[in-house]
Amino acid sequence: MRFHLVAAPVILAVLWALALVQSLDFQFPNFTEAARKQLILSSNSYIAEKAIQVTPDSHGASMANMSGRVLYRWPFRLWSKGGKKASFNTTFVLNIKNMTPSSGEGLAFILTADRDVPVGSEGQWLGIVNPTLNGSMEARTAAVEFDTGKSFPDDLDDNHIGLDVNSVYSRTSVSLNGRNIYISSGNDIKVVVRYDGKNLTVFVGEDMDNPVLSEHLNLSSYLPEAVYVGFSGSTSNNTQLNCVKSWEFIGSEIKDSKLRWVWILVAAGSVLILLISTGIGAVFLHRKRGCKVDRLDDAYPNIDEAILRSSIAPRNYKFKELGKATGNFNRKNKLGKGGFGTVYKGILGNKEVAVKRVSKKSTQGKQEFMAEVTTIGNLHHRNLVKLIGWCHERREYLLVYEYLPNGSLDKYVFCDEKPVTQEATVLSWEKRLSVISGVAHALDYLHNGCMKRVFHRDIKASNIMLDSDFNAKLGDFGLARTIIRNEQTHHSTKELAGTPGYMAPESILTGRATAETDVYAFGVLVLEVACGRKPGGQTERDDYISNIVHGLWELYRRGTILEGADARLDGIFKKEEMERVLILGLACCHPNPNDRPSMKTVLEVLTGEAPLPDVPAERPVFMWPPKPPSFKEWDNSIIGDQLPPISELAGR
Numbered sequence: 331m332r333f334h335l336v337a338a339p340v341i342l343a344v345l346w347a348l349a350l351v352q353s354l355d356f357q358f359p360n361f362t363e364a365a366r367k368q369l370i371l372s373s374n375s376y377i378a379e380k381a382i383q384v385t386p387d388s389h390g391a392s393m394a395n396m397s398g399r400v401l402y403r404w405p406f407r408l409w410s411k412g413g414k415k416a417s418f419n420t421t422f423v424l425n426i427k428n429m430t431p432s433s434g435e436g437l438a439f440i441l442t443a444d445r446d447v448p449v450g451s452e453g454q455w456l457g458i459v460n461p462t463l464n465g466s467m468e469a470r471t472a473a474v475e476f477d478t479g480k481s482f483p484d485d486l487d488d489n490h491i492g493l494d495v496n497s498v499y500s501r502t503s504v505s506l507n508g509r510n511i512y513i514s515s516g517n518d519i520k521v522v523v524r525y526d527g528k529n530l531t532v533f534v535g536e537d538m539d540n541p542v543l544s545e546h547l548n549l550s551s552y553l554p555e556a557v558y559v560g561f562s563g564s565t566s567n568n569t570q571l572n573c574v575k576s577w578e579f580i581g582s583e584i585k586d587s588k589l590r591w592v593w594i595l596v597a598a599g600s601v602l603i604l605l606i607s608t609g610i611g612a613v614f615l616h617r618k619r620g621c622k623v624d625r626l627d628d629a630y631p632n633i634d635e636a637i638l639r640s641s642i643a644p645r646n647y648k649f650k651e652l653g654k655a656t657g658n659f660n661r662k663n664k665l666g667k668g669g670f671g672t673v674y675k676g677i678l679g680n681k682e683v684a685v686k687r688v689s690k691k692s693t694q695g696k697q698e699f700m701a702e703v704t705t706i707g708n709l710h711h712r713n714l715v716k717l718i719g720w721c722h723e724r725r726e727y728l729l730v731y732e733y734l735p736n737g738s739l740d741k742y743v744f745c746d747e748k749p750v751t752q753e754a755t756v757l758s759w760e761k762r763l764s765v766i767s768g769v770a771h772a773l774d775y776l777h778n779g780c781m782k783r784v785f786h787r788d789i790k791a792s793n794i795m796l797d798s799d800f801n802a803k804l805g806d807f808g809l810a811r812t813i814i815r816n817e818q819t820h821h822s823t824k825e826l827a828g829t830p831g832y833m834a835p836e837s838i839l840t841g842r843a844t845a846e847t848d849v850y851a852f853g854v855l856v857l858e859v860a861c862g863r864k865p866g867g868q869t870e871r872d873d874y875i876s877n878i879v880h881g882l883w884e885l886y887r888r889g890t891i892l893e894g895a896d897a898r899l900d901g902i903f904k905k906e907e908m909e910r911v912l913i914l915g916l917a918c919c920h921p922n923p924n925d926r927p928s929m930k931t932v933l934e935v936l937t938g939e940a941p942l943p944d945v946p947a948e949r950p951v952f953m954w955p956p957k958p959p960s961f962k963e964w965d966n967s968i969i970g971d972q973l974p975p976i977s978e979l980a981g982r
């Protein structure tokens with residue numbers, strides 16, 4: 331045991347030292363989800379169709395005015411202080427297809443010091459630099475550009491390659507028109523880039539005898555010792571698909587003097603001595619445990635600062651205050667326990683609050699903590715659970731919410747599993763309608779009403795809280811993501827998030843959160859509230875119990891949708907109202923995301939300002955990619971103009 335404890339760090343130290351001298355070699359014959367682990371993808375980039383999509387390819391989602399960057403996760407050592415230089419050969423296949431009559435803007439192979447795509451590098455900047463970095467040594471980026479738009483007067487044409495250093499104004503550019511190669515034709519284009527430490531040479535197409543470009547270039551003068559390699563791209567009002575279909579990279583290793591080995595041995599030796607002299611076991615074991623707990627601290631090194639910077643953040647409490655408020659987290663005050671933590675009732679000042687203490691073991695809980703503080707912390711709406719404060723101290727993460735005496739909606743609407751307890755009275759239809767309308771208002775606010783678009787990603791009955799008058803308040807923003815307006819319309823997740831039964835069919839394929847996936851979950855919620863049933867699983871079976879959407883659609887097809895209404899309501903509801911709500915719920919659960927109404931339309935239907943959307947009698951089959959919309963207005967594209975400015979948020 332002891333031996334392992336000592337040996338592990340020593341081996342790690344040696345491996346670390348070896349990694350410094352190691353070469354970089356990798357091959358992607360295609361890109362699958364598994365490749366993601368080896369790449370750094372900017373927020374607009376993702377893997378789809380077995381290729382890297384450097385900028386979005388999405389049908390429906392906006393492709394215009396985007397920039398993206400995809401890099402290999404581990405850096406490449408380009409040169410050493412001892413004057414040695416590495417060389418590399420890389421081969422990749424590009425596929426660029428214009429989506430507007432003129433293609434826009436281009437793709438580039440880059441070597442860069444910067445993992446992140448520069449802000450403002452869309453349009454003519456190809457994700458390489460932005461107006462501030464252009465021409466500056468700070469940019470520390472070299473690129474071979476594949477330019478498909480003539481974006482400024484000195485630009486050669488709309489079909490050229492260029493060699494760029496810290497700028498998008500190429501030192502050399504060569505048109506491909508003479509070679510009968512058209513970059514944005516949608517054809518696969520093979521490219522080989524070679525660097526031998528002195529010259530950079532580029533071959534395009536099958537002709538490996540005549541390089542398109544070969545130029546003397548001392549990369550060590552512009553780039554740091556270690557750089558990331560990969561691709562960047564952009565679109566403007568003119569758009570194109572910027573795909574990389576395969577990629578191979580072979581980099582040489584820099585052989586430094588033998589002295590390096592001496593250093594490795596010295597390093598390993600000192601680690602060993604250090605460990606022995608500091609009561610190894612205790613220290614190491616402790617660190618090992620500490621590691622997991624602190625992962626969030628690593629991801630957000632200045633967590634407190636980040637929260638405080640996010641404008642009018644909720645109040646920062648001291649751990650002591652919250653301890654006192656909850657009677658030292660007394661069991662008697664426990665309101666509930668979730669996967670990520672325990673919620674206690676407390677008194678702060680003379681106000682009742684709910685305090686969530688994130689479980690120390692839950693890394694996810696801490697991500698949830700950040701999501702909550704930075705999303706709802708800044709939002710105010712009467713149908714959102716209010717976040718009053720937070721605390722991050724001594725590895726404790728706590729959230730303070732307003733206290734809602736009636737608990738969560740699920741306790742009141744489901745008849746098919748939980749026995750109805752005494753306090754969980756059956757909600758009247760009137761109250762149910764008010765709950766549905768409240769949640770619709772909350773979601774419309776998140777999607778269309780605040781400065782940054784927020785996707786909740788986990789709409790379900792147990793996340794709807796009820797105040798003393800049974801007004802609905804949407805809570806639990808642990809999975810929520812903020813989208814900067816106009817920058818992107820969806821959030822790509824690494825993990826599939828949400829709750830089965832509430833997840834739109836396409837989200838299982840794309841892993842992407844959109845306004846439409848929230849609308850789907852809302853539709854399921856509407857059906858549960860009206861039918862008093864749980865949503866069931868992700869099954870294709872048509873029976874009512876196993877999937878509420880399929881079951882109800884079947885009743886709708888037969889013209890007997892009212893049979894779906896919760897029996898416990900004893901028929902006390904207006905038939906037209908019930909029917910309207912059930913059909914609206916089905917419309918939101920349309921398998922084609924483009925055919926789902928927006929939250930704005932949902933609200934209008936609920937108030938009677940808009941007619942019910944057409945819902946086909948036969949449930950359409952799920953198809954991907956989706957068909958263009960049939961009855962939905964294109965609200966995505968007009969949101970920006972319609973937004974009333976929200977003055978309380980304008981301080982950012």
Ligand SMILES: *[C@@H]1O[C@H](CO)[C@@H](O)[C@H](O)[C@H]1NC(C)=O
Nearest residue numbers: 357358359360361362364365
């Ligand atoms: C895709 O790449 C994987 C390795 O990353 C390889 O095993 C597989 O054969 C490739 N598929 C095709 C169609 O090239």
Ligand SMILES: *[C@@H]1O[C@H](CO)[C@@H](O)[C@H](O)[C@H]1NC(C)=O
Nearest residue numbers: 417418419524580581582583
């Ligand atoms: C790159 O390719 C050239 C020509 O095939 C070869 O001479 C050189 O050794 C290769 N460099 C690396 C780092 O593999």
Ligand SMILES: *[C@@H]1O[C@H](CO)[C@@H](O)[C@H](O)[C@H]1NC(C)=O
Nearest residue numbers: 461464465466496497498499
């Ligand atoms: C970008 O930088 C280049 C120098 O690399 C300079 O010639 C050009 O004027 C700059 N363009 C803009 C718009 O700043």
Ligand SMILES: *[C@@H]1O[C@H](CO)[C@@H](O)[C@H](O)[C@H]1NC(C)=O
Nearest residue numbers: 526528529530531544545546
């Ligand atoms: C490097 O490029 C120069 C032109 O810039 C050329 O004259 C020279 O032959 C090239 N050398 C090699 C090894 O390709």
Ligand SMILES: *[C@@H]1O[C@H](CO)[C@@H](O)[C@H](O)[C@H]1NC(C)=O
Nearest residue numbers: 413528547548549550551552
């Ligand atoms: C390349 O640039 C580095 C850093 O500026 C310099 O030390 C080195 O001498 C240069 N090499 C050549 C061949 O010009």
Ligand SMILES: *[C@@H]1O[C@H](CO)[C@@H](O)[C@H](O)[C@H]1NC(C)=O
Nearest residue numbers: 394395453454481566567568
């Ligand atoms: C791009 O579109 C926006 C809005 O439609 C317009 O204001 C802008 O002038 C356009 N830019 C270019 C370069 O065409």
Ligand SMILES: *[C@@H]1O[C@H](CO)[C@@H](O)[C@H](O)[C@H]1NC(C)=O
Nearest residue numbers: 395396450452566567816817
């Ligand atoms: C492109 O997006 C940026 C920021 O996202 C914005 O400032 C700029 O005006 C947009 N340009 C066009 C042409 O829409």
